[in-house]
Amino acid sequence: MEQYxxxxxxxxxxxxxxxxxxxxxxRHNHSxxxxxxxxxxxxxxxxxxxxxxxxYGAPITVDRQHLADGYAxxxxxxxxxxxxxxxxxxxxxxxxxxxxxxxxxxxxxxxLPASTGVIGxxxxxxxxxxxxxxxxxxxxxxxxxxxxxxxxxxxxxxxPKEAAVELVLDGKPCRIGAIAKGSGMIHPNMATMxxxxxxxxxxSPEVLQQALSGVVPATFNQISVDGDTSTNDTVLLLASGHAxxxxxxxxxxxxxxxxxxxxxxxxxxxxxxxxxxxxxTKLLExxxxxxxxLLTARAVSKSVIHSTLFKAAMFGEDAxxxxxLCAIGYTPGDFSIDHVSVxxxxxxxxxxxxxxxxxxxxxxxxxxxxLKEPEIQILVDLGAGDATAKAxxxxxxxxxxxxxxxxxx
Amino acid sequence: MEQYxxxxxxxxxxxxxxxxxxxxxxRHNHSxxxxxxxxxxxxxxxxxxxxxxxxYGAPITVDRQHLADGYAxxxxxxxxxxxxxxxxxxxxxxxxxxxxxxxxxxxxxxxLPASTGVIGxxxxxxxxxxxxxxxxxxxxxxxxxxxxxxxxxxxxxxxPKEAAVELVLDGKPCRIGAIAKGSGMIHPNMATMxxxxxxxxxxSPEVLQQALSGVVPATFNQISVDGDTSTNDTVLLLASGHAxxxxxxxxxxxxxxxxxxxxxxxxxxxxxxxxxxxxxTKLLExxxxxxxxLLTARAVSKSVIHSTLFKAAMFGEDAxxxxxLCAIGYTPGDFSIDHVSVxxxxxxxxxxxxxxxxxxxxxxxxxxxxLKEPEIQILVDLGAGDATAKAxxxxxxxxxxxxxxxxxx
Numbered sequence: 001m002e003q004y005x006x007x008x009x010x011x012x013x014x015x016x017x018x019x020x021x022x023x024x025x026x027r028h029n030h031s032x033x034x035x036x037x038x039x040x041x042x043x044x045x046x047x048x049x050x051x052x053x054x055x056y057g058a059p060i061t062v063d064r065q066h067l068a069d070g071y072a073x074x075x076x077x078x079x080x081x082x083x084x085x086x087x088x089x090x091x092x093x094x095x096x097x098x099x100x101x102x103x104x105x106x107x108x109x110x111x112l113p114a115s116t117g118v119i120g121x122x123x124x125x126x127x128x129x130x131x132x133x134x135x136x137x138x139x140x141x142x143x144x145x146x147x148x149x150x151x152x153x154x155x156x157x158x159x160p161k162e163a164a165v166e167l168v169l170d171g172k173p174c175r176i177g178a179i180a181k182g183s184g185m186i187h188p189n190m191a192t193m194x195x196x197x198x199x200x201x202x203x204s205p206e207v208l209q210q211a212l213s214g215v216v217p218a219t220f221n222q223i224s225v226d227g228d229t230s231t232n233d234t235v236l237l238l239a240s241g242h243a244x245x246x247x248x249x250x251x252x253x254x255x256x257x258x259x260x261x262x263x264x265x266x267x268x269x270x271x272x273x274x275x276x277x278x279x280x281t282k283l284l285e286x287x288x289x290x291x292x293x294l295l296t297a298r299a300v301s302k303s304v305i306h307s308t309l310f311k312a313a314m315f316g317e318d319a320x321x322x323x324x325l326c327a328i329g330y331t332p333g334d335f336s337i338d339h340v341s342v343x344x345x346x347x348x349x350x351x352x353x354x355x356x357x358x359x360x361x362x363x364x365x366x367x368x369x370x371l372k373e374p375e376i377q378i379l380v381d382l383g384a385g386d387a388t389a390k391a392x393x394x395x396x397x398x399x400x401x402x403x404x405x406x407x408x409x
Numbered sequence: 410m411e412q413y414x415x416x417x418x419x420x421x422x423x424x425x426x427x428x429x430x431x432x433x434x435x436r437h438n439h440s441x442x443x444x445x446x447x448x449x450x451x452x453x454x455x456x457x458x459x460x461x462x463x464x465y466g467a468p469i470t471v472d473r474q475h476l477a478d479g480y481a482x483x484x485x486x487x488x489x490x491x492x493x494x495x496x497x498x499x500x501x502x503x504x505x506x507x508x509x510x511x512x513x514x515x516x517x518x519x520x521l522p523a524s525t526g527v528i529g530x531x532x533x534x535x536x537x538x539x540x541x542x543x544x545x546x547x548x549x550x551x552x553x554x555x556x557x558x559x560x561x562x563x564x565x566x567x568x569p570k571e572a573a574v575e576l577v578l579d580g581k582p583c584r585i586g587a588i589a590k591g592s593g594m595i596h597p598n599m600a601t602m603x604x605x606x607x608x609x610x611x612x613s614p615e616v617l618q619q620a621l622s623g624v625v626p627a628t629f630n631q632i633s634v635d636g637d638t639s640t641n642d643t644v645l646l647l648a649s650g651h652a653x654x655x656x657x658x659x660x661x662x663x664x665x666x667x668x669x670x671x672x673x674x675x676x677x678x679x680x681x682x683x684x685x686x687x688x689x690t691k692l693l694e695x696x697x698x699x700x701x702x703l704l705t706a707r708a709v710s711k712s713v714i715h716s717t718l719f720k721a722a723m724f725g726e727d728a729x730x731x732x733x734l735c736a737i738g739y740t741p742g743d744f745s746i747d748h749v750s751v752x753x754x755x756x757x758x759x760x761x762x763x764x765x766x767x768x769x770x771x772x773x774x775x776x777x778x779x780l781k782e783p784e785i786q787i788l789v790d791l792g793a794g795d796a797t798a799k800a801x802x803x804x805x806x807x808x809x810x811x812x813x814x815x816x817x818x
């Protein structure tokens with residue numbers, strides 16, 4: 001039996017969390033929600049991971065300040081403008097926190113801001129002045145607004161992304177919920193990846209950060225749509241403690257169960273983010289086995305789903321496995337490629353295309369059938385150890401070029 | 410005055426070298442030359458640089474063996490098949506060397522093989538059995554066949570690439586000539602970059618290698634079409650010594666003159682390779698100044714021209730400088746971005762788009778005019794030191810996706 005089960009409710013599934021999304025005018029299209037709000041009924045233990053880009057959004061500066069004490073109570077997020085390389089960005093993010101604090105009746109230092117959209121354009125406070133109170137009112141009236149919040153953070157995404165699981169900790173039911181967005185500039189990327197998670201588990205800020213920091217390298221850091229690491233990537237996780245379990249401690253079965261739940265949500269959202277990559281027609285999942293060590297397994301799997309040439313071949317439904325070998329070969333690190341095997345798999349079957357780094361006889365007809373499917377697995381066995389890893393990407397299509405050749409207009 | 414002047418003749422410009430190209434049947438299109446031959450009339454000092462991909466072409470294994478003594482006399486190269494991850498690849502490359510040695514009356518150990526094309530398909534010796542003698546006969550009859558040899562190595566390239574300079578060493582006229590190919594899988598990349606150079610300078614193998622190894626990191630390693638490092642990248646340089654100069658020694662003005670000539674040819678071919686990138690409509694040249702050190706300058710310039718999002722924006726003629734900042738920011742290394750400025754320049758003018766990592770007011774109309782041109786310079790000043798570097802790339806277009814979605818058919 002799995003340690004967790006999938007449930008509905010998204011980011012509002014755990015006890016204590018409400019959410020809403022409204023249109024406040026940052027985006028010109030009036031039918032597009034552009035401001036999301038997530039609120040906890042108590043101060044929560046908080047954990048976060050941010051982009052490693054040296055150019056980073058002003059909200060990230062403020063998040064670091066506001067999470068310095070380990071606690072937070074609300075997240076306020078807009079799409080349509082990344083508030084990055086923009087004049088007075090930090091001041092503006094702080095002002096948005098103040099507006100949010102006033103509207104929710106909490107402290108400004110307990111509000112975490114986030115932004116996604118175009119880089120380098122000035123953002124105005126005006127839309128927030130009306131939008132934040134409107135979002136707060138909507139949240140009070142209809143608290144279970146996970147879907148609207150998930151919709152408000154979309155940029156080039158084609159659909160909102162939510163997930164939630166229930167697990168048992170210390171004999172008590174406990175939930176983890178999440179919403180995410182990200183479609184281009186994903187390597188975990190102009191749009192940006194944003195992920196917000198909530199849980200009602202009881203857990204200290206330090207342990208929560210440890211759990212999150214353990215899950216992110218194996219999941220979100222293993223997605224690539226275009227190789228461009230965003231300036232605004234942010235993962236935020238808030239824990240209300242309402243589940244009433246004994247606070248989680250590393251090394252216990254309950255901690256492992258919690259991490260399994262976090263990982264399950266993270267992997268599911270990775271598949272959704274990659275599959276909804278800008279212009280994508282196919283989700284690519286590369287599963288590496290037989291690697292000498294974990295870092296090599298992760299690097300090889302990410303290298304394959306990141307290869308521009310291989311991504312274009314997948315769009316063309318061409319079993320061009322030489323491009324898989326090429327991408328494996330330029331992965332940094334010192335490992336042998338002599339025993340590499342490659343299989344391509346989908347709902348339509350599996351073809352064995354490469355054995356010991358050389359051609360393995362297969363039917364092009366069979367391969368074409370496998371590659372017609374919308375989800376393709378690339379199974380790489382390095383034959384050099386026990387380590388495994390997964391990475392998620394998508395094909396490179398005419399629509400990616402179209403979307404990004406003309407993003408601002 | 411420049412230390413060199415541009416001349417005609419390509420790889421046959423230096424004294425002692427002849428070349429030819431023929432169709433031998435590796436490629437199905439009968440009008441496409443697919444076998445090139447370059448011959449020196451004496452054994453030459455030789456130098457080489459190869460791909461760093463752990464998966465590499467069988468010809469590279471043989472080149473390493475045949476250049477172990479520092480000398481070679483001929484290069485035999487085919488397009489249409491990379492002889493990589495192919496059964497019996499090394500044996501086949503050796504057999505092609507034997508055929509070439511017989512046809513030219515030289516030692517098989519003095520022949521350097523090279524291949525470019527699809528990875529992972531078996532290559533047959535049959536086409537070479539008739540093709541190599543035919544190329545040798547053509548070379549004897551019309552020795553100045555640089556253009557045919559340059560044409561024979563093309564894959565998705567749209568035009569052959571040749572260059573030659575004349576310089577004066579030790580009071581004596583000396584020449585350097587080259588041919589190159591490469592259009593996709595360029596970081597320095599399915600097709601592959603191949604570059605062959607000849608010179609009549611007198612120089613030992615060790616000094617020749619030192620000169621080549623100094624030039625490659627600043628030139629060919631600074632090109633990117635798609636971020637995929639080829640399995641077959643090869644640069645070969647042969648020196649006949651016919652110029653009669655005192656053999657070159659590092660630290661002398663003549664050595665510097667020779668390196669300046671090599672660099673000039675390398676930069677020119679870098680521009681041609683990047684500008685002829687698969688599907689490209691624009692050449693992008695990123696010039697970084699004010700970097701704290703050379704490696705940072707190189708990494709930043711390469712990061713910009715490698716950004717998928719920025720390349721798509723250039724196709725769209727969109728001055729989306731936020732994507733330049735994003736690519737600068739995720740460049741590995743520890744450097745400050747606080748004083749970054751960015752200018753976009755072409756034959757139509759220059760626009761100053763970013764100052765101190767933030768928006769600098771400019772006219773979108775003016776920017777659109779600048780970006781309409783086929784060659785765009787991205788001028789990045791890091792404001793943090795004296796180091797400079799250049800990198801070359803191209804825009805990402807619908808045609809790139811088309812070419813690579815269906816390369817094998």
